[in-house]
Structure formats: C-alpha cells, structure tokens
Amino acid sequence: MVNLAAVTERRGYNAASDFVDANVAAGRGNKIAFKEANNTLTYGELQKQSCRFASGLAALGFGPETRMVVLALDTIEFPVAFWGAIRGGIIPIPLNTLLSTEQYAYMIEDSRAPLLLVSEALAKTVEPALPKMSWLKAVIVIGDKKIISTGSIPAYSFDDVVAKGKADLFTAPTLSDEVAFWLYSSGSTGAPKGTKHVHSSLMFTAKSYAEQVLGIREDDVVYSAAKLFFAYGLGNAMTFPMSVGATTVLLAGRPTPDSVFEIIKNEQPSIFCGVPTLYAALIADKRATKGAGSAKLRMCVSAGEALPQHVGENWKRQVGVDILDGIGSTEMLHIFLSNRPGEIRYGTSGKPVPGYDAKILDEHGKECSVDEIGELVVRGASAAEGYWNQREKSRRTFAGEWTYTGDKYVRDADGFLRCCGRTDDMFKVSGIWVSPVEVEAALISHEAVLEAAVIGHEDSDGLLKPKAYIVLKQGFASDDALFESLKAHVKDKAGAWKYPRWIDVKAELPKTATGKIQRFKLREEDAGTSA
Ligand code: 3UK
Numbered sequence: 001m002v003n004l005a006a007v008t009e010r011r012g013y014n015a016a017s018d019f020v021d022a023n024v025a026a027g028r029g030n031k032i033a034f035k036e037a038n039n040t041l042t043y044g045e046l047q048k049q050s051c052r053f054a055s056g057l058a059a060l061g062f063g064p065e066t067r068m069v070v071l072a073l074d075t076i077e078f079p080v081a082f083w084g085a086i087r088g089g090i091i092p093i094p095l096n097t098l099l100s101t102e103q104y105a106y107m108i109e110d111s112r113a114p115l116l117l118v119s120e121a122l123a124k125t126v127e128p129a130l131p132k133m134s135w136l137k138a139v140i141v142i143g144d145k146k147i148i149s150t151g152s153i154p155a156y157s158f159d160d161v162v163a164k165g166k167a168d169l170f171t172a173p174t175l176s177d178e179v180a181f182w183l184y185s186s187g188s189t190g191a192p193k194g195t196k197h198v199h200s201s202l203m204f205t206a207k208s209y210a211e212q213v214l215g216i217r218e219d220d221v222v223y224s225a226a227k228l229f230f231a232y233g234l235g236n237a238m239t240f241p242m243s244v245g246a247t248t249v250l251l252a253g254r255p256t257p258d259s260v261f262e263i264i265k266n267e268q269p270s271i272f273c274g275v276p277t278l279y280a281a282l283i284a285d286k287r288a289t290k291g292a293g294s295a296k297l298r299m300c301v302s303a304g305e306a307l308p309q310h311v312g313e314n315w316k317r318q319v320g321v322d323i324l325d326g327i328g329s330t331e332m333l334h335i336f337l338s339n340r341p342g343e344i345r346y347g348t349s350g351k352p353v354p355g356y357d358a359k360i361l362d363e364h365g366k367e368c369s370v371d372e373i374g375e376l377v378v379r380g381a382s383a384a385e386g387y388w389n390q391r392e393k394s395r396r397t398f399a400g401e402w403t404y405t406g407d408k409y410v411r412d413a414d415g416f417l418r419c420c421g422r423t424d425d426m427f428k429v430s431g432i433w434v435s436p437v438e439v440e441a442a443l444i445s446h447e448a449v450l451e452a453a454v455i456g457h458e459d460s461d462g463l464l465k466p467k468a469y470i471v472l473k474q475g476f477a478s479d480d481a482l483f484e485s486l487k488a489h490v491k492d493k494a495g496a497w498k499y500p501r502w503i504d505v506k507a508e509l510p511k512t513a514t515g516k517i518q519r520f521k522l523r524e525e526d527a528g529t530s531a
Contacts (some may be wrong), residue, residue: 347418
C-alpha cells in the first residue's frame with residue numbers, strides 16, 4: 001500500500017527532482033522518455049535540457065515566482081520547457097492551443113505573465129494580441145523567432161535560450177505547498193479562471209490514480225490523444241509515465257482516426273487515453289480490431305465527458321481491451337472517480353480513486369440517499385490552491401477540504417457513481433467545455449440573428465453537441481446558406497468545436513419575467529421531440 005500522506009507531507013520539494021532527476025538517478029538516463037515523429041528525448045537529455053532552459057531563463061532575468069504562459073503543441077520541447085520552468089521555480093501556464101486571439105489576450109493579461117512561450121505554428125494567432133499586453137517582457141518561440149513580430153518586446157528562439165543556459169544540475173528551493181503551475185478552467189459565465197496547483201499535487205495524482213487504478217509500470221508506452229495543455233493529457237502523457245520511468249508518444253497534430261491508428265500501429269502503445277468523441281469515431285473505423293493495431297495494448301482510458309455505455313462496450317468487443325471511464329477536473333488536477341480494471345460498470349464513472357472521498361449533496365447540503373441525484377463534492381490532496389484573483393468563485397468551489405464540482409451525480413446500491421449532467425448549463429464537446437453563453441454571444445454578433453439560445457443535444461452516439469435556437473432579424477430568411485454562414489461565424493468567433501450542429505429558427509425564445517433565457521425549457525422540449 002502506498003503511503004499517500006508522505007507525498008504531501010514533504011516540505012522543501014521541487015517536482016522536477018521527483019519526476020526528472022529521480023529517473024536519471026535510478027539509471028534511466030538513456031531511456032527514451034518522449035518520442036515524436038522524427039525525434040526522441042531521453043530522461044538524461046530531459047534533465048540536461050531542462051537545467052539549461054531554467055538557467056537560460058535566469059540569465060534573461062527570469063527566476064522563481066515568475067509566470068510563463070505556454071502556448072505549445074505536443075512536441076518534445078513541451079516537457080523541456082515545463083520541467084525547466086518548474087525546476088527554476090517559474091510557474092508554467094499551459095493554454096489550450098485551439099483558442100482565438102482575443103481569448104489568448106485575456107489569459108496572458110489576466111495571468112500577468114512576463115514570459116510567453118509559443119510554438120511557431122501558433123505564433124500568428126497570438127501575434128495581434130501582443131501590442132496590448134501590459135505585463136509581457138519576453139517572447140520565446142519554439143522554432144524560428146522571426147516568424148512573429150513582437151514590437152518592442154524582445155523575442156528569443158527556444159533553442160538559443162537552451163543553448164545559452166548551463167547544464168549544471170540545480171533546482172530552485174521550492175516547497176511542496178508552493179504553486180508550481182496554473183491551468184485555465186472555463187466556467188458558464190465570466191472569463192476563464194487561472195487555477196493554481198502546488199508542487200506536490202502532481203505526484204499525488206501519479207501515486208493515487210496512475211499507480212493504483214491504472215497500474216502504470218516502467219515498461220509501459222503511453223499514447224494520449226488528449227494534449228498536454230489539458231490537465232487530463234498532462235497527467236496521461238507526462239507526469240504518469242514519468243512517475244515510473246515509462247515512455248510517452250507525442251503527436252503535434254490533430255488526433256483524427258487516421259493519425260491515431262497510425263500512431264497505435266507504429267508505436268505499439270500499452271496504454272491509450274482519449275475522449276468519448278474520439279472513441280466513438282474510432283469504433284466506426286474498420287481498423288478498430290484486436291488491440292486497435294497494437295499487440296501490447298492493455299488498457300484504455302476515457303475522461304472529459306461521460307463515456308456512453310455502448311461506446312465502451314463496442315470498443316471492448318471490437319478491440320478486446322477495456323476503457324476505464326473516470327471523471328477528473330482542472331480543479332482536482334486529474335481523475336478522482338474511476339472504474340477499475342476487473343470492476344467496470346460502463347455508463348458510470350466508477351468509484352472514488354484511492355486518496356479521494358466523494359459525497360453527493362442535496363440542495364440543503366445534506367447527503368443524498370442511494371438513487372437520489374445531487375451535486376458531486378470531492379476531497380483529495382490534489383485540489384487546486386484556488387483561482388487567481390477570483391475570490392468569490394474560489395470560496396464557492398474550494399470549500400475547506402471539499403471541492404464542489406458543479407456536476408450532478410447519483411450513487412447506485414453497489415456504490416457506482418453515475419453522471420447526470422451539470423448544475424449549470426455547461427456541456428462538453430470532445431471533452432472540451434462549451435459555454436452556451438459564449439456560443440450565443442457569437443451567434444448574436446451575426447447580422448441575421450436577433451436572439452439565440454444554445455443547449456447540448458445528443459448525436460447518434462449519445463454524445464452532446466451544440467444545438468442553437470435562434471430568432472432572426474426582420475428581412476433574413478432561414479435557408480442553408482444562412483445556416484452555413486452561422487456555423488462558420490461561430491467557429492471563427494468561439495472555437496472550431498463549438499459551432500451548432502443543428503439550428504432551429506423560432507418566432508420567440510422562452511424567457512423568465514426578467515428576460516433571462518430558459519435553456520432548461522428548450523432542453524425539455526428537445527428531449528420531448530427526440531424521444
Ligand atoms: C466533466 C466528466 C462525466 C465534468 C479532466 C480528466 O475534464 C477534465 O477537466 P475539465 O476541467 O472538466 C471537468 C468536468 O468535465 N467530466 C470530465 N470527465 C468526465 N463527466 N464523466 C467523465 N468521465 O463535468 C467535470 O466537472 O476540462 C478530466 C483528468 C483531468 C481533467 N482536468
């Protein structure tokens with residue numbers, strides 16, 4: 001039995017020692033830690049390069065408690081930069097790589113980071129935001145720094161910063177309770193929230209979920225279709241494999257059935273992690289047979305949104321490997337309720353992961369009985385320290401030892417917990433949040449739309465996608481050309497995965513006396529027509 005308390009009791013502690021240096025000390029210096037299309041990175045190289053990057057940043061004047069926004073694709077520079085920053089006491093803040101210029105402007109400014117690390121391919125998206133940034137002091141480009149024009153802000157190439165740094169082994173004297181990195185979490189209303197995580201949380205999730213549920217081992221090869229910028233991918237593809245000296249396969253591009261099957265065939269992973277939408281697309285492909293192309297595949301993981309029962313069962317039948325569905329969150333860092341190997345109930349999120357406790361509360365804060373729906377509240381040492389500069393939301397979400405998830409759950413007589421939706425109007429598409437408010441705002445910024453309401457509607461796989469109800473302005477006709485134009489408009493304004501797959505034109509929308517759109521009424525109406 002692992003002593004989880006020991007992980008959080010340590011005082012002077014830098015996570016880079018535990019995840020990077022410990023592997024080299026254990027004799028894994030020449031073992032491949034990360035592998036991408038044309039490149040590999042051993043544990044020894046990761047140690048040296050992360051020391052060089054930290055020392056290079058120090059030479060530029062950036063040291064402990066400085067923040068660095070990371071807008072980077074999944075390439076081997078990501079772990080070098082992440083661990084280099086952590087080693088130097090610098091706080092990396094990975095951002096979703098699928099967002100818009102405006103969203104980046106908000107988060108860079110909100111974080112007050114003086115440092116921005118950006119992959120060449122993402123430079124053009126963030127470039128227009130730079131002149132307005134009041135805290136930014138340096139931009140580091142993974143690739144050619146000339147790709148981006150940064151005005152008066154100095155730009156450096158990542159390779160130059162690494163080359164100029166010293167390879168001497170060092171770690172900043174951080175503490176286990178000290179903030180190590182942030183992740184931005186989105187909410188139903190208001191802007192994304194910088195979620196602050198401490199050094200010890202990373203190893204806590206590895207010792208609890210990865211070791212005791214996944215049973216991760218040194219000889220595992222992990223491929224996670226979920227990217228490193230997402231807490232789910234950060235655990236799957238970085239901290240979990242590194243916690244035991246295993247190997248991770250990285251893909252910089254989009255995880256499509258083609259690219260995913262290609263990687264599985266070429267790299268023969270033993271663990272695969274994805275989101276429900278991807279599993280649904282994979283099982284519809286003729287390559288979804290024994291091991292999905294890997295003779296070594298032994299375990300699959302799903303999170304981000306609920307895995308529909310039939311998707312899990314069909315995958316198991318076709319591929320012969322189980323999918324462990326588990327729920328995690330940016331606030332809790334990783335998965336805290338999960339199915340376990342040999343004890344899977346498809347259609348549920350399983351039971352609490354060792355090291356976590358869960359309860360379901362009714363609207364009076366009283367624990368629900370079996371089969372009664374309430375809000376899921378969870379306790380565990382990987383909970384974030386709080387949100388940056390959002391005291392009201394922090395106090396509501398992180399109430400002492402307990403974290404309020406905003407998810408509706410029900411416990412059955414055997415103790416399995418099942419997701420029943422959200423306490424707000426939010427939903428996930430491909431494991432990434434969609435806020436109805438945001439899609440509605442994008443829709444009404446179109447010249448033809450007077451009012452809009454957005455809900456999640458189940459597609460043929462039982463997975464939610466945005467459905468829009470709109471009221472048109474006078475003089476606009478509802479035809480396919482308009483619908484296509486609206487979809488393109490939302491993709492551009494709000495994000496590619498957020499566009500409405502269905503658009504319903506109405507004469508008016510249901511509203512409260514105070515004029516607030518009643519999405520629940522549309523959900524009821526929608527459920528009534530599709531049943
Ligand atoms: C929903 C699920 C049902 C749920 C995440 C694994 O998704 C992650 O983090 P986010 O902050 O979203 C958290 C919310 O997503 N959710 C996630 N997994 C499931 N709902 N079944 C599931 N299996 O609403 C939750 O509150 O984006 C997932 C690991 C780390 C993560 N950050």
